Amino acid sequence: MVAILWSKFWDLTVSGVTLGSVYALIALGYSMVYGILKLLNFAHGDVYMIGAFVGWFALHALGGPLSPSAAGWVVVALMFVAAMVACGALGVVIERFAYRPLRNAPRIAPLISALGVSFFLQNTALLVFGASFRDYDTFHLIGAKTYNYGNVYLSVPQLLTILSAIALCVALTVLVARTKIGKAMRATSFDREAASMMGIDVDRVIASTFFIGSALAGAAGVMFGLVFGQLYHFMGFLAGLKGFTAAVIGGIGSIPGAMLGGLLVGLAESYSTGYLPQGSTFQNLYVFALLILIILIRPSGILGRADVKKV
Amino acid sequence: MRRRAIATAALLALAALAIVAAASAKTDRAAAPSAAASADARLISCGKTVTMGMLAPVTGPAASLGKLQTDWAKFFVASHNRNKKLKHKLRIQYGDTVLGGPGGTAEAVKAVQSFGSNVLGTVGPAGSNEVRATTAPLKNAGLAFVSGSATNTELSTDGTRKGYFFRTVPPDSAQGTSVANFIVKTLKFKRVYIIDDQEAYSTGLADTVQAKLRSAGVTVGRDGVSQQQSDFSSLIAKIARDTQLVYLPWQLPPKGKAFGDQLRAAGKGSIQLMGSDGLFDDAFASLGNVYASSFPTSGKHAVVKSFKKAHGGDPEFFGAPSYVAAQVIGGAIDRACKDGKASRAEVRAQVRKTNLKKTVLGLNVSFNANGDIKGGQFGIWKSNAAGTWNPLG
Numbered sequence: 001m002v003a004i005l006w007s008k009f010w011d012l013t014v015s016g017v018t019l020g021s022v023y024a025l026i027a028l029g030y031s032m033v034y035g036i037l038k039l040l041n042f043a044h045g046d047v048y049m050i051g052a053f054v055g056w057f058a059l060h061a062l063g064g065p066l067s068p069s070a071a072g073w074v075v076v077a078l079m080f081v082a083a084m085v086a087c088g089a090l091g092v093v094i095e096r097f098a099y100r101p102l103r104n105a106p107r108i109a110p111l112i113s114a115l116g117v118s119f120f121l122q123n124t125a126l127l128v129f130g131a132s133f134r135d136y137d138t139f140h141l142i143g144a145k146t147y148n149y150g151n152v153y154l155s156v157p158q159l160l161t162i163l164s165a166i167a168l169c170v171a172l173t174v175l176v177a178r179t180k181i182g183k184a185m186r187a188t189s190f191d192r193e194a195a196s197m198m199g200i201d202v203d204r205v206i207a208s209t210f211f212i213g214s215a216l217a218g219a220a221g222v223m224f225g226l227v228f229g230q231l232y233h234f235m236g237f238l239a240g241l242k243g244f245t246a247a248v249i250g251g252i253g254s255i256p257g258a259m260l261g262g263l264l265v266g267l268a269e270s271y272s273t274g275y276l277p278q279g280s281t282f283q284n285l286y287v288f289a290l291l292i293l294i295i296l297i298r299p300s301g302i303l304g305r306a307d308v309k310k311v
Numbered sequence: 312m313r314r315r316a317i318a319t320a321a322l323l324a325l326a327a328l329a330i331v332a333a334a335s336a337k338t339d340r341a342a343a344p345s346a347a348a349s350a351d352a353r354l355i356s357c358g359k360t361v362t363m364g365m366l367a368p369v370t371g372p373a374a375s376l377g378k379l380q381t382d383w384a385k386f387f388v389a390s391h392n393r394n395k396k397l398k399h400k401l402r403i404q405y406g407d408t409v410l411g412g413p414g415g416t417a418e419a420v421k422a423v424q425s426f427g428s429n430v431l432g433t434v435g436p437a438g439s440n441e442v443r444a445t446t447a448p449l450k451n452a453g454l455a456f457v458s459g460s461a462t463n464t465e466l467s468t469d470g471t472r473k474g475y476f477f478r479t480v481p482p483d484s485a486q487g488t489s490v491a492n493f494i495v496k497t498l499k500f501k502r503v504y505i506i507d508d509q510e511a512y513s514t515g516l517a518d519t520v521q522a523k524l525r526s527a528g529v530t531v532g533r534d535g536v537s538q539q540q541s542d543f544s545s546l547i548a549k550i551a552r553d554t555q556l557v558y559l560p561w562q563l564p565p566k567g568k569a570f571g572d573q574l575r576a577a578g579k580g581s582i583q584l585m586g587s588d589g590l591f592d593d594a595f596a597s598l599g600n601v602y603a604s605s606f607p608t609s610g611k612h613a614v615v616k617s618f619k620k621a622h623g624g625d626p627e628f629f630g631a632p633s634y635v636a637a638q639v640i641g642g643a644i645d646r647a648c649k650d651g652k653a654s655r656a657e658v659r660a661q662v663r664k665t666n667l668k669k670t671v672l673g674l675n676v677s678f679n680a681n682g683d684i685k686g687g688q689f690g691i692w693k694s695n696a697a698g699t700w701n702p703l704g
Contacts (some may be wrong), residue, residue: 008548011548012549019545061514123370126374130378131369133375133377133563133566135594140571146578148578154579158544224541229541229565229573230376230541230569233541234374235540271545278534279545280545280546281536284537284651
């Protein structure tokens, strides 16, 4: 019995870490925006979906998976760049037109606006890209090689996803901790009015936050396409929900928390599928039960800090 | 402040009650026997254009399936309307059922309610649960409904839709038997894993195959995945390496392909894959050396050839039964309209008399008393390394 459970363990772990890497990148976008605006950007999952499509179009503009005009790795890198730039720009546009006019409105208004943007993006994607599934055909693009170490099987796209996610998370951490814009972000997150009085261009900082968060979602979309193969207009809904869950579990507003939350959700999904009865059928039940459990024990998430209110 | 909140809540509750009451009253009127009878027998002038309905998922998670079905139905209508011998042309009024969406089957019921009195019969709905949900409004309206994909066996055997519901795909019982016999008698496999996609079509078929395999002494593992899911790696990790075949009674071929790709990436490429008719498509075939059950259609059929030509070379076989469903409704309308007028009751009667030879499905189509195709059968196909389907007898 133990041998059977153990035989699956590494496969499930690799699968969970891969999926968790995608969720972590989505969760980062939720967390960054919440940290600065205290806004739950429910359109974020759909930005991720647009990123996956932009990657697909970039791939086909570069000759497609069967006859790429450059080496597979170069094409993949350009897909990432295209998706990140396009989604970053989309994030800025969404902030400018859907959230900025409501910045001083009651908190429910931007929330409704976010839901509206989500449906708008979903239906626009259906209208523009059509209802058919699209496939990155990663096997033709970068080969089907799978590395095997004992019980661990790791495919090239999985390796690429995990390494890219780590690189992007490190880059974001350095950006927030060590750069001028990062310092401005932290200041705006701490006290928007005070930051403004200190000469920080708050609008620019918020737009930059949306750009970075949305670019990460775009990267996550391309990663998903590379590993799991297919995209369609509705793919952002559940992924967005899981990314949001990851952000809340990790502690919304916390960058390391978002990464940790993403990994936890990915692993929870994977282990529940592999080990629990009818795990695949009810994986969402298990994942969201975990969310409830963690929130009951730590209402601010694992690495989140409780808001201190001045009275 | 508190009093105002209570007053607002009370007003909202009253408004909600009023809306519910109005909606119930409307439903009651729609369900009244006299209204149903009049909708049934009311004669409509056929004029130059006659309307048929089509209930399909135009938006929502299963929109890709809806597109295949609407493409094929449109293709039939276009070819019908090129026939100059007919006095009238057909047009389709679409009802979006949003299959798999958050609104559940309520969207399908709303779609039926959106049909005008000029609709004489309808293609669809696509899903078995949608058929169940729309039975009452469709029967009350007197409409014949011909589904090209609802295969749950009980839909035609429980007697509640007799005379109204027809389908151009054989039921799960027929497909399940063909699949189980092939696995047990031809492949002689002993370890099989079945993964359904949690929709009525898929779970019904999976149940049938599972029961037949178990009774033949095959060890069967069973799981399910949501149609929205694209990551199968954890599920694949769960499937034992000595499994001989994974059976996927799914509706979305790209999902089947993704599953196959991920199975190989996990180093389990030696496990054989078999899909149901929902995966009988070039996308799934492109994996190479996979099986699928399907009606005995052929890429050489003239209609398939011209459809492929009009749709960038993709035959999109999943939608072919909807072509035949449109053919059934269109033919019934043509016959009912011979005297220039037709009622929904006449169209229903004509649907029952359908007798189509050499359809695009590779079958002659006429219906038994339950609304199923007479002699409906499934064959087994295998794709070669180049991704082309070939029949296995």
